[in-house]
Amino acid sequence: MRAALMSLALLAPSAALADCPGEVVFSCPIKGKVLEVCHDGSAAQYVFGRPGTPDLTIRESLATLAFQPWPGIGRTIWQSVRFQNDDVVYEVWSSVDKPMEENAPDPDWAGGVIVTRADETLAELACSDPPDPPFLDALYDAKVAVGQCWNFDSQAWQAAPCP
Numbered sequence: 366m367r368a369a370l371m372s373l374a375l376l377a378p379s380a381a382l383a384d385c386p387g388e389v390v391f392s393c394p395i396k397g398k399v400l401e402v403c404h405d406g407s408a409a410q411y412v413f414g415r416p417g418t419p420d421l422t423i424r425e426s427l428a429t430l431a432f433q434p435w436p437g438i439g440r441t442i443w444q445s446v447r448f449q450n451d452d453v454v455y456e457v458w459s460s461v462d463k464p465m466e467e468n469a470p471d472p473d474w475a476g477g478v479i480v481t482r483a484d485e486t487l488a489e490l491a492c493s494d495p496p497d498p499p500f501l502d503a504l505y506d507a508k509v510a511v512g513q514c515w516n517f518d519s520q521a522w523q524a525a526p527c528p
Contacts, residue, residue: 425449
């Protein structure tokens with residue numbers, strides 16, 4: 366699965382970087398601003414705004430980060446990560462439909478952020494260009510590096526080893 370995601374990642378154009386320290390695992394332009402997710406080995410960070418003057422930065426420990434990897438089934442490859450700021454949740458998502466034919470055109474990646482409070486959607490912002498990198502898979506590796514594993518049966522992160 367990772368090899369397929371990595372090969373698809375090479376198809377996306379680069380986006381301008383804002384102020385995300387560490388390894389950038391997701392970046393895309395949204396309405397003249399930049400949305401980024403990065404990690405530094407111990408924490409992940411959500412950054413949104415103009416380069417040099419972000420509007421919002423949220424830092425979350427990798428141990429508690431709510432990262433949802435693709436479950437491995439279905440035509441659409443998708444992932445999401447949630448950052449919480451008080452009672453507002455910023456869910457960054459990425460998706461692509463897998464090509465079903467051998468000579469199919471390159472897939473179109475999509476991504477963005479959904480902002481919610483309780484059960485109310487406050488905003489849904491889509492990337493104006495494909496995300497670069499187009500997926501959040503590096504967060505999977507980062508969570509494994511801090512001693513967690515994804516349990517596909519329970520659909521939850523847990524302390525390693527997984528069954």
